[in-house]
Amino acid sequence: MAAYNFRHALFCAIITLIISYPIIGFNLEAQGIKVTLTGADASTLTMVLLAAVIVFLFQLFRENILGALRSIPSPLPEAKKEPMAENRRAKIESWVLTGIVVLALFWPFFVSRGSVDLATLVLIYIMLALGLNVVVGLAGLLDLGYVAFYAVGAYTFALLSQYTGISFWLALPIGALLAALFGLVLGFPVLRLRGDYLAIVTLGFGEIIRILLNNWTTLTGGPNGIGGIPDPTLFGMEFGRRVKEEGNTSFHETFGIAYSGEHKVIFLYLIALVLAVFTALVIRRFMRMPVGRAWEALREDEIAARSLGLSRTAVKLSAFTIGAFFAGFAGTVFASKQGFISPESFVFLESAIILAIVVLGGMGSQIGVVLAAIAVTILPELAREFSEYRMLIFGAAMVLMMVWRPQGLMPMRRIHIELKKQE
Amino acid sequence: MQDLLYFSQQLINGLTIGSTYALIAIGYTMVYGIIGMINFAHGEIYMIGAYTALIAITGLAALGIAWLPLILIVALLCAMIVSSSMGWAVERVAYRPVRGRHRLIPLISAIGMSIFLQNYVHLAQGSRNIGFPALIDGGFNFGSGDGFQMSLSYMQITIFITTLICMTALSLFISRSRTGRACRAVSQDLGMASLLGIDTNRIISATFVIGAALAAVAGLLLGMYYGSVDPLFGFIAGLKAFTAAVLGGIGSIPGAMLGGLILGVAESMTSGYLSGEYKDVISFSLLILILLFKPTGLLGKPEVEKI
Numbered sequence: 001m002a003a004y005n006f007r008h009a010l011f012c013a014i015i016t017l018i019i020s021y022p023i024i025g026f027n028l029e030a031q032g033i034k035v036t037l038t039g040a041d042a043s044t045l046t047m048v049l050l051a052a053v054i055v056f057l058f059q060l061f062r063e064n065i066l067g068a069l070r071s072i073p074s075p076l077p078e079a080k081k082e083p084m085a086e087n088r089r090a091k092i093e094s095w096v097l098t099g100i101v102v103l104a105l106f107w108p109f110f111v112s113r114g115s116v117d118l119a120t121l122v123l124i125y126i127m128l129a130l131g132l133n134v135v136v137g138l139a140g141l142l143d144l145g146y147v148a149f150y151a152v153g154a155y156t157f158a159l160l161s162q163y164t165g166i167s168f169w170l171a172l173p174i175g176a177l178l179a180a181l182f183g184l185v186l187g188f189p190v191l192r193l194r195g196d197y198l199a200i201v202t203l204g205f206g207e208i209i210r211i212l213l214n215n216w217t218t219l220t221g222g223p224n225g226i227g228g229i230p231d232p233t234l235f236g237m238e239f240g241r242r243v244k245e246e247g248n249t250s251f252h253e254t255f256g257i258a259y260s261g262e263h264k265v266i267f268l269y270l271i272a273l274v275l276a277v278f279t280a281l282v283i284r285r286f287m288r289m290p291v292g293r294a295w296e297a298l299r300e301d302e303i304a305a306r307s308l309g310l311s312r313t314a315v316k317l318s319a320f321t322i323g324a325f326f327a328g329f330a331g332t333v334f335a336s337k338q339g340f341i342s343p344e345s346f347v348f349l350e351s352a353i354i355l356a357i358v359v360l361g362g363m364g365s366q367i368g369v370v371l372a373a374i375a376v377t378i379l380p381e382l383a384r385e386f387s388e389y390r391m392l393i394f395g396a397a398m399v400l401m402m403v404w405r406p407q408g409l410m411p412m413r414r415i416h417i418e419l420k421k422q423e
Numbered sequence: 424m425q426d427l428l429y430f431s432q433q434l435i436n437g438l439t440i441g442s443t444y445a446l447i448a449i450g451y452t453m454v455y456g457i458i459g460m461i462n463f464a465h466g467e468i469y470m471i472g473a474y475t476a477l478i479a480i481t482g483l484a485a486l487g488i489a490w491l492p493l494i495l496i497v498a499l500l501c502a503m504i505v506s507s508s509m510g511w512a513v514e515r516v517a518y519r520p521v522r523g524r525h526r527l528i529p530l531i532s533a534i535g536m537s538i539f540l541q542n543y544v545h546l547a548q549g550s551r552n553i554g555f556p557a558l559i560d561g562g563f564n565f566g567s568g569d570g571f572q573m574s575l576s577y578m579q580i581t582i583f584i585t586t587l588i589c590m591t592a593l594s595l596f597i598s599r600s601r602t603g604r605a606c607r608a609v610s611q612d613l614g615m616a617s618l619l620g621i622d623t624n625r626i627i628s629a630t631f632v633i634g635a636a637l638a639a640v641a642g643l644l645l646g647m648y649y650g651s652v653d654p655l656f657g658f659i660a661g662l663k664a665f666t667a668a669v670l671g672g673i674g675s676i677p678g679a680m681l682g683g684l685i686l687g688v689a690e691s692m693t694s695g696y697l698s699g700e701y702k703d704v705i706s707f708s709l710l711i712l713i714l715l716f717k718p719t720g721l722l723g724k725p726e727v728e729k730i
């Protein structure tokens with residue numbers, strides 16, 4: 001056994017060297033059409049060697065290390081505690097959540113413009129992740145082209161404002177409904193496919209929509225995108241220094257305060273906050289409605305659910321459409337926040353980030369998804385020197401999550417009754 | 424005559440690209456045939472093969488070696504070794520621990536691995552695309568002097584011959600060797616095969632290694648054919664190869680070859696007669712249509728769902 005362990009450890013260490021040394025140890029540099037090769041510096045090579053040594057030692061003492069890890073008591077002594085009464089917990093939860101929302105309402109007036117802008121982006125991601133959570137987490141349909149619906153929302157607003165001069169408030173429901181319609185139309189044929197085929201087909205749809213946006217130059221402007229998307233207005237009051245449209249008044253003149261660019265940023269943040277809370281509440285309601293139960297039932301056991309009389313197509317389609325609807329919502333807000341959109345914003349990586357948020361937060365769990373959206377968006381901003389490692393860490397985190405904790409950091413909890421153990 | 428030449432040119436281009444798709448598609452189809460999961464990171468393994476080959480070629484050039492067959496063979500071997508090791512490691516780290524869980528879990532793990540590998544190469548080698556030297560140039564030209572000239576380059580011939588050799592070797596390996604027989608047994612019934620004393624873990628590792636080695640061959644060939652590589656180079660190619668695998672019937676090795684050729688020809692006809700920008704749309708639409716109307720593909724066996 002010891003000899004086998006040693007051989008195996010040595011093998012793993014050599015594989016580590018093979019897969020890391022050629023790629024990391026040499027740098028290709030293109031000078032014009034000529035390509036030259038330079039060796040990496042000594043510290044990088046030491047890192048590669050160190051990695052191989054660590055793999056060797058870990059594989060050699062694998063049993064001991066894993067045994068030691070298992071014997072460490074869990075830091076959360078949840079299991080021993082008497083579970084809190086369900087309605088009491090719900091009450092505390094709702095108070096805490098209300099408190100956080102109220103805090104979030106007043107917070108932007110005291111911080112810098114940059115952080116409010118970032119917070120708006122976080123809220124957009126929260127909306128997207130909550131929407132995808134319905135599709136992936138609750139209904140168990142892996143949608144890799146979710147960003148397409150986001151693009152539909154954003155482009156609907158951009159195009160309508162360009163051609164008909166529509167306002168944000170009218171575009172918001174139109175964008176969301178159009179995205180939902182897309183979800184319905186695309187979902188109808190594909191939903192009878194099995195899990196992993198569905199994932200690939202949705203990925204294909206996402207790419208097709210992006211390629212169309214990129215190449216349909218006469219309508220969408222192609223890679224140059226669409227600019228000049230109007231800001232939202234508050235009862236016809238604009239936030240710019242001068243009024244752009246006839247009949248509108250400007251916000252700072254109406255209230256007799258000095259013009260400041262911050263008003264607009266804060267206003268957008270507040271809109272995003274209200275919409276995110278709206279998204280969360282609506283989806284929370286859906287989860288407790290029969291249709292929400294049906295999503296989960298179908299995810300858990302399709303055959304059992306169908307034999308109880310659930311229509312597979314209707315249930316899956318409802319999840320797909322609702323998810324698309326909220327992506328359209330988020331898209332409209334995004335278009336308005338940026339003032340400019342191009343197909344660059346709707347690549348597959350964006351879908352992967354949203355999926356990573358849902359997976360990290362815990363599929364199905366709303367609080368987990370919200371926390372993960374905040375963490376995934378804000379952490380790279382806080383640690384700027386690590387920002388180029390962001391996607392590397394995402395990828396690794398997705399794998400580790402699936403291996404160790406597929407239910408996510410904050411798994412979904414349902415109201416349930418546990419039978420007391422018999423004495 | 425002109426039209427015929429133009430058509431044959433598209434056909435040759437399509438078959439060239441298609442045969443490399445077939446090489447990549449083998450990896451998808453073998454893994455799917457055995458453990459029923461989509462190895463989403465396979466495109467990245469192909470990309471790593473292309474990078475390794477480029478590193479080896481540049482390194483040999485720097486050492487002053489100029490004999491073409493030696494360069495190609497060394498580059499091919501390096502690419503195959505690194506890619507196979509990568510395939511082995513990916514299976515070990517990301518897929519083996521989640522094997523047998525709910526279908527979505529291995530897929531999400533694979534997507535994570537794909538993102539990880541893309542950024543691994545991105546960080547190590549930069550995001551710009553790097554020129555791949557055209558080691559094999561020249562070719563035959565057909566057609567009259569002033570009209571459209573059809574060309575068949577030596578590179579295209581190399582691609583055909585290499586693919587043919589690889590496919591023949593693979594078919595012989597699968598049908599004749601002991602490991603190949605074990606592979607077929609495991610893909611028919613994993614549980615039964617392990618009861619009969621086949622080390623299934625070893626066979627599953629072997630399929631990943633074989634698939635990765637063939638992807639590395641495709642990486643070297645396509646790198647030379649297109650003339651550049653970048654870290655995102657594997658993603659679209661992987662998706663195309665997956666389409667090819669599904670088109671031919673996922674799980675079936677001859678199907679992957681057939682699917683690759685059909686897809687390559689369909690793509691080059693689209694860019695030859697419609698527009699180059701829409702060739703990706705064509706292949707994705709093809710994928711969607713096949714999955715909707717004939718999910719078993721051309722040569723696949725129907726999957727029976729047992730209750």
